[in-house]
Structures are given as C-alpha cells and as structure tokens.
Amino acid sequence: MKRLMAEVNISEGKDKTLINEVREALLKNDVEVIDIDSEPNHNRTVFTYIGDPQNVLQGTKDLAAKAVELIDMTKHTGSHPRMGAVDVVPFIPVKDITTEEAVEIAKEFGKYLGSLGVPVYYYEDATDNPDRKSLVKIRKGQYEAFEEKMKHEEWKPDEGPFEFVPKSGATVTGVRFPLVAFNVNLITENIDICKKIVQAIRGATGGYKYVRAIALPLEEEKMIQISMNLVNYEKTPIHRVFETIKSEARAYGISVAGTELVGPVPLMALEDVLDHYLQTHNFSMEQIYL
Amino acid sequence: MKRLMAEVNISEGKDKTLINEVREALLKNDVEVIDIDSEPNHNRTVFTYIGDPQNVLQGTKDLAAKAVELIDMTKHTGSHPRMGAVDVVPFIPVKDITTEEAVEIAKEFGKYLGSLGVPVYYYEDATDNPDRKSLVKIRKGQYEAFEEKMKHEEWKPDEGPFEFVPKSGATVTGVRFPLVAFNVNLITENIDICKKIVQAIRGATGGYKYVRAIALPLEEEKMIQISMNLVNYEKTPIHRVFETIKSEARAYGISVAGTELVGPVPLMALEDVLDHYLQTHNFSMEQIYL
Incomplete structure (x- = not known):
C-alpha cells in the first residue's frame, strides 16, 4: 500500500x-x-x-x-x-x-x-x-x-x-527524505566543548554526512542541547550519532541528561536503533503490530 | 479504535x-x-x-x-x-x-x-x-x-x-497479555553457567517476575540460547532482562553473539526499549508513523 x-x-x-x-x-x-x-x-x-x-x-x-x-x-x-x-x-x-x-x-x-x-x-x-x-x-x-x-x-x-x-x-x-529531529541534552554549561562535539558529528565539518547540528544553551536547565536534524536515517542512523556524541562528551567528563525525538518519527528509523541496542540482527518491522 | x-x-x-x-x-x-x-x-x-x-x-x-x-x-x-x-x-x-x-x-x-x-x-x-x-x-x-x-x-x-x-x-x-518471545545467544558451550544465568533472570527462581526462561544448546552454532517468554513487558521490559543477562554473562567472560525477537511484537514493548537506550524520557508512540 x-x-x-x-x-x-x-x-x-x-x-x-x-x-x-x-x-x-x-x-x-x-x-x-x-x-x-x-x-x-x-x-x-x-x-x-x-x-x-x-x-x-x-x-x-x-x-x-x-x-x-x-x-x-x-x-x-x-x-x-x-x-x-x-x-x-x-x-x-x-x-x-x-x-x-x-x-x-x-x-x-x-x-x-x-x-x-x-x-x-x-x-x-x-x-x-x-x-x-x-x-x-x-x-x-x-x-x-x-x-x-x-x-x-x-x-x-x-x-x-x-x-x-x-x-x-x-x-x-x-x-525530501523523512527528517528525524533528535536533541541530546548534555550536563554542562561549557559551550566551547559542545561546539567541538557539534563539529565532530555534523557533515559540514567532517562528521556524519547526513547530520545537521547546532549547540544551544538551555539556560534554565543549566545544560546545553545538541540540536540535530538527521536528514537520512538510513545512511546515518540515530544510534550511531548518539553513541558518537556520548563518546566525545565522555572525553570531557560530560554526561547525557536525556534526549528528545521531536515530532513524527518513521518506524523505519527506529528499527535500526532496536537492532543495534538489542543486537537483533534479523528483526523485521513486519513483526511489529500496534 | x-x-x-x-x-x-x-x-x-x-x-x-x-x-x-x-x-x-x-x-x-x-x-x-x-x-x-x-x-x-x-x-x-x-x-x-x-x-x-x-x-x-x-x-x-x-x-x-x-x-x-x-x-x-x-x-x-x-x-x-x-x-x-x-x-x-x-x-x-x-x-x-x-x-x-x-x-x-x-x-x-x-x-x-x-x-x-x-x-x-x-x-x-x-x-x-x-x-x-x-x-x-x-x-x-x-x-x-x-x-x-x-x-x-x-x-x-x-x-x-x-x-x-x-x-x-x-x-x-x-x-492473556501479549507475550514477547526473546532469545539471547551466548558465545559459550558451558550449559551450567547458562543455567545459572537462567536462574538469575526467571521469576520462578527469584529473577524477574514475568520472565519464563530455559537454556538451549545450539549445537551447530556452538552457542547456547537463553530462550524466553516475557509475559508482561510493561512490568518486566525487554531491555532490563537483556542488560541483566549481559551483566551475568560478563561475570564469566561470556559475550552475546546476537538476539532474536520471535514472531509478532507489540510496538508498546519496543517503546520502553527505545526510551531506555536513547534516553528519550518523553517519547510517545503517537509520534511513530509507518
């Protein structure tokens, strides 16, 4: 259909x-x-x-x-x-x-x-x-x-x-391909470090080709948000970007407070995430019912 | 509906x-x-x-x-x-x-x-x-x-x-509540260790209340499968059981080769998994489209 x-x-x-x-x-x-x-x-x-x-x-x-x-x-x-x-x-x-x-x-x-x-x-x-x-x-x-x-x-x-x-x-x-809007909130107020993390992940500065990203201070929460559009979740899946952010942040002793998937997300984009973390190598979306 | x-x-x-x-x-x-x-x-x-x-x-x-x-x-x-x-x-x-x-x-x-x-x-x-x-x-x-x-x-x-x-x-x-059939393949042929892992996770022996599990040798693959039915994924979610198996196995130097989600899986059961690994604290299934 x-x-x-x-x-x-x-x-x-x-x-x-x-x-x-x-x-x-x-x-x-x-x-x-x-x-x-x-x-x-x-x-x-x-x-x-x-x-x-x-x-x-x-x-x-x-x-x-x-x-x-x-x-x-x-x-x-x-x-x-x-x-x-x-x-x-x-x-x-x-x-x-x-x-x-x-x-x-x-x-x-x-x-x-x-x-x-x-x-x-x-x-x-x-x-x-x-x-x-x-x-x-x-x-x-x-x-x-x-x-x-x-x-x-x-x-x-x-x-x-x-x-x-x-x-x-x-x-x-x-x-256009479905966008995934994904934000990662880091427990830090150091914007310079977060800009380095953004450089590490976004396509324009040598990171993942299909990632657009900026670092935004969340002043009330005393955190900084890496705000991203993943413009091709097949070629640059969510979990890979997330793991890279965690790894880069860890090098500065910075932890993740939480993340946000904003707006509609295609089930396809989540299948890769499940496969990665649950190590299900053959899981098919056809198995999901709702 | x-x-x-x-x-x-x-x-x-x-x-x-x-x-x-x-x-x-x-x-x-x-x-x-x-x-x-x-x-x-x-x-x-x-x-x-x-x-x-x-x-x-x-x-x-x-x-x-x-x-x-x-x-x-x-x-x-x-x-x-x-x-x-x-x-x-x-x-x-x-x-x-x-x-x-x-x-x-x-x-x-x-x-x-x-x-x-x-x-x-x-x-x-x-x-x-x-x-x-x-x-x-x-x-x-x-x-x-x-x-x-x-x-x-x-x-x-x-x-x-x-x-x-x-x-x-x-x-x-x-x-009955929807079942989730979840198998974890461990890189070992030591059935005694796998039986200990099964004891650690299944309800009948003090593990998670809603887990039924057995250890089955996969002879051709030279692995052992922890084969499970999760009978209430809301109260005992997939990722928690999986992380416990990984932790117990690690204590014996045993790694996970892969896992299987068998047959139909309700999207609801996967929402918890996504929330856990992606640290999305407020993700709603309503955001998913397919």
Missing part, C-alpha cells in the same frame, strides 16, 4: 478560527493526520499527514487553497523565516512509493497552486537546479526580499506568475 | 490444502493477518491476526468451525503438546480494550465452540479457577489423557459436552 506524507507549513500560528478553517479543508479528504502544530511566536502552523498519494495530493490542494484565500502576508509577522502564506510543502515518500512518484505528486500540487496565482519553486528532489535544492537558499531574505528578487530572471518561479504577489507571497514545494 | 488480537493454534501443520481452507474461512472477515506459521514437525499452525473485536470474534468462529470440521485428532501426531483440533485460542487486548471486554469476547467464542460439540476450557484471565489458570496444567497428558480426565468432575469443561470427543479433542481459550 503506497503511503505518502505531506508536511505543510502555513504562515499563521495564532488565529484559531483561521487555522481551523484550513484544517477543515484538509479533513474533507481521507488522510491520517499525524500532527497539527501551531506556534504562536513563529506565527506558523505545520500540518503533518499521511495516506494514499492521491488523497494526500487532494488534501494538500484543498488545504493550500484555503490558506491562500485566508492569509494575507502583507500583515504577517513572526519569528520563523517564511516567504509565503503556504510557505513550504515537502512531500515525503514513506512506503512503497519511489522518489520519482512523489516528485510527480509535488509537481501536480505545484501546477495547481501556480494556477491559483501563487509563484511556486521546486526544491530538493523535485528540481535539478543547484540553486533551488535548498529551502534556505530560495527563502533567503524572506517574504520581504521577494519583491526585489522577482525582478531577476534567476528567480523566475517554476509555476505560477513571474511577479511578486503581496497577499500570498511564494511557495516552495518538493520531495 | 479498539484493537484485539487472536492467536489461534490448530493441530495441522502439514496438509496445505486443509490449512488453506481454514485460512479462507478466516479471511472472509475484515481482520489484519499478522502471521500464519505452519510447523510440519509440530504438525501445528498458528494464525495471528488483529482488528476490531467483533470482526476478530467472527473470524475466530469461522476459522475454528472449519478446523473442527476438517481435522481428525484420532490421526494426529506431532512434536508439540496439543489437546484438540483447535488447541488453544488466546485473545490479546492490544489497544483501547480492557481485559474484561476481551474476556467477554473469549467467552462468546467459547460458547459458540461448545455449541458445535467441542469441550471448552477457559484459562488465564478468563477464569477464576486456580487449576485452570495455566494452559500447561489443563493440557497435562495431552489429547491422549482426556478420555480418562473427562471421567472426573474436576475436568468438567466450561462450555460444551462433558464427555471425551475423539475427533475434535478439547479447546482452551481465554485472555
């Missing part, structure tokens, strides 16, 4: 009536909602749901159409970077679906949103343009920069009008 | 046509099959499935009626202990269902099977009779002993006729 996930970020995290109308538009469709997370400070809501690819596509169209109708970006403020009413829409292949099939869904969604008058950019696995692979690059300067950016040929959108649309801003959509 | 599991053991593990007819009877119902495991040496097949309690009840009735129709116990041989064509039928409450509700289902099934002329005994959580709590006690002497046993008032069945029925034999049904 094909399973596709969508994680739709919209630029409204306070107005409950509005968020609820958007939610209702989604729920007309047969999708399984995993999480709806509104952050008032970010002024942003993330809808995460899963299901048959066609149902997920239709649900995403309905959700996005409602968000574009109701959200006015000319009035939006919030602490999280953003460029549009429907900000970023990653589709995530979960089961029995190839990246290519997911890219087709993302492009069907992109065409639809473009037809509503929203400039749409494809990113990650949905584009071959190296300047559009990264959300951070496309969103640089945020909503406010797009009026200027859209005067330049390099920012011609992949779908929709080649002009700045003040009310909706622009949308990024595409396909 | 209520989820009930059934694990139906029938006394036929060789005749594929027969097993398939029984399977077809089950599959007329809307249940999710987790596993169908036929063991020719045991001459036994275990059907494991899950679903809405009423669907599971109806599926179990249909499966059992077909097995009772087709299997003739007067001709049955096999290495696994057994007492009837439909041998033992545990119902296992998996989600949003109380033990009491599951007991009602087990009794509806027992009444139905009794009405087909099969003597039925309730066990585990479906009985208050201390002599009928344990399957091993009820099945003592196996099929062959029942002709004699059923001459005595203490073996009056809970449902069905109070007489030996040669063709069907008798059936045990009831409700």
Whole structure:
C-alpha cells in the first residue's frame, strides 16, 4: 500500500478560527493526520499527514487553497523565516512509493497552486537546479526580499506568475527524505566543548554526512542541547550519532541528561536503533503490530 | 479504535490444502493477518491476526468451525503438546480494550465452540479457577489423557459436552497479555553457567517476575540460547532482562553473539526499549508513523 506524507507549513500560528478553517479543508479528504502544530511566536502552523498519494495530493490542494484565500502576508509577522502564506510543502515518500512518484505528486500540487496565482519553486528532489535544492537558499531574505528578487530572471518561479504577489507571497514545494529531529541534552554549561562535539558529528565539518547540528544553551536547565536534524536515517542512523556524541562528551567528563525525538518519527528509523541496542540482527518491522 | 488480537493454534501443520481452507474461512472477515506459521514437525499452525473485536470474534468462529470440521485428532501426531483440533485460542487486548471486554469476547467464542460439540476450557484471565489458570496444567497428558480426565468432575469443561470427543479433542481459550518471545545467544558451550544465568533472570527462581526462561544448546552454532517468554513487558521490559543477562554473562567472560525477537511484537514493548537506550524520557508512540 503506497503511503505518502505531506508536511505543510502555513504562515499563521495564532488565529484559531483561521487555522481551523484550513484544517477543515484538509479533513474533507481521507488522510491520517499525524500532527497539527501551531506556534504562536513563529506565527506558523505545520500540518503533518499521511495516506494514499492521491488523497494526500487532494488534501494538500484543498488545504493550500484555503490558506491562500485566508492569509494575507502583507500583515504577517513572526519569528520563523517564511516567504509565503503556504510557505513550504515537502512531500515525503514513506512506503512503497519511489522518489520519482512523489516528485510527480509535488509537481501536480505545484501546477495547481501556480494556477491559483501563487509563484511556486521546486526544491530538493523535485528540481535539478543547484540553486533551488535548498529551502534556505530560495527563502533567503524572506517574504520581504521577494519583491526585489522577482525582478531577476534567476528567480523566475517554476509555476505560477513571474511577479511578486503581496497577499500570498511564494511557495516552495518538493520531495525530501523523512527528517528525524533528535536533541541530546548534555550536563554542562561549557559551550566551547559542545561546539567541538557539534563539529565532530555534523557533515559540514567532517562528521556524519547526513547530520545537521547546532549547540544551544538551555539556560534554565543549566545544560546545553545538541540540536540535530538527521536528514537520512538510513545512511546515518540515530544510534550511531548518539553513541558518537556520548563518546566525545565522555572525553570531557560530560554526561547525557536525556534526549528528545521531536515530532513524527518513521518506524523505519527506529528499527535500526532496536537492532543495534538489542543486537537483533534479523528483526523485521513486519513483526511489529500496534 | 479498539484493537484485539487472536492467536489461534490448530493441530495441522502439514496438509496445505486443509490449512488453506481454514485460512479462507478466516479471511472472509475484515481482520489484519499478522502471521500464519505452519510447523510440519509440530504438525501445528498458528494464525495471528488483529482488528476490531467483533470482526476478530467472527473470524475466530469461522476459522475454528472449519478446523473442527476438517481435522481428525484420532490421526494426529506431532512434536508439540496439543489437546484438540483447535488447541488453544488466546485473545490479546492490544489497544483501547480492557481485559474484561476481551474476556467477554473469549467467552462468546467459547460458547459458540461448545455449541458445535467441542469441550471448552477457559484459562488465564478468563477464569477464576486456580487449576485452570495455566494452559500447561489443563493440557497435562495431552489429547491422549482426556478420555480418562473427562471421567472426573474436576475436568468438567466450561462450555460444551462433558464427555471425551475423539475427533475434535478439547479447546482452551481465554485472555492473556501479549507475550514477547526473546532469545539471547551466548558465545559459550558451558550449559551450567547458562543455567545459572537462567536462574538469575526467571521469576520462578527469584529473577524477574514475568520472565519464563530455559537454556538451549545450539549445537551447530556452538552457542547456547537463553530462550524466553516475557509475559508482561510493561512490568518486566525487554531491555532490563537483556542488560541483566549481559551483566551475568560478563561475570564469566561470556559475550552475546546476537538476539532474536520471535514472531509478532507489540510496538508498546519496543517503546520502553527505545526510551531506555536513547534516553528519550518523553517519547510517545503517537509520534511513530509507518
């Protein structure tokens, strides 16, 4: 059974009536909602749901159409970077679906949103343009920069009008591997040591290729958090990163107070963890029931 | 959503046509099959499935009626202990269902099977009779002993006729907590040390209350397996037993070659394992998607 996930970020995290109308538009469709997370400070809501690819596509169209109708970006403020009413829409292949099939869904969604008058950019696995692979690059300067950016040929959108649309801003959509957000809290207040640990584990500085990491002080707890995105849990599994952090920390006499797996986690990512710690060399996810 | 599991053991593990007819009877119902495991040496097949309690009840009735129709116990041989064509039928409450509700289902099934002329005994959580709590006690002497046993008032069945029925034999049904079958392979051929490790961990000899264990030589591999049933993974979790085995083995310089989780494993049982090894103190199963 094909399973596709969508994680739709919209630029409204306070107005409950509005968020609820958007939610209702989604729920007309047969999708399984995993999480709806509104952050008032970010002024942003993330809808995460899963299901048959066609149902997920239709649900995403309905959700996005409602968000574009109701959200006015000319009035939006919030602490999280953003460029549009429907900000970023990653589709995530979960089961029995190839990246290519997911890219087709993302492009069907992109065409639809473009037809509503929203400039749409494809990113990650949905584009071959190296300047559009990264959300951070496309969103640089945020909503406010797009009026200027859209005067330049390099920012011609992949779908929709080649002009700045003040009310909706622009949308990024595409396909990416499931992220695992994993934080490790260390019993120390020495940020320099923690930065060394971050350097040891993250891909950008010679660590594990698929780890993005930063060290954040947790002032109230008098601890420091290594906050990570594991962007390919198959090639860089959770337990390997965790064991490396423990080993590096131990060299400074620093212990782990605890960890956090944040948001939805694919069962697949946990299978490797179980195999490692329980030494089950042949355990299969098919054995799990719930 | 209520989820009930059934694990139906029938006394036929060789005749594929027969097993398939029984399977077809089950599959007329809307249940999710987790596993169908036929063991020719045991001459036994275990059907494991899950679903809405009423669907599971109806599926179990249909499966059992077909097995009772087709299997003739007067001709049955096999290495696994057994007492009837439909041998033992545990119902296992998996989600949003109380033990009491599951007991009602087990009794509806027992009444139905009794009405087909099969003597039925309730066990585990479906009985208050201390002599009928344990399957091993009820099945003592196996099929062959029942002709004699059923001459005595203490073996009056809970449902069905109070007489030996040669063709069907008798059936045990009831409700139990999900079992986890967990084996640990130790790199040693010293059975005496392994028996000491077994004593250290199993409830019957002062170890963990909900662990049943034996030590089995794996002659080809030149190893010894600690073979366990964890009968309450909430109160005696997998990782705690595993860590104790590793610690006891280490005292003799013995290492773990690997482990096996056998058959279906409830996701709940794995949550504790993840929490322990990853030190995620607040991880919730609701975060897992598949």
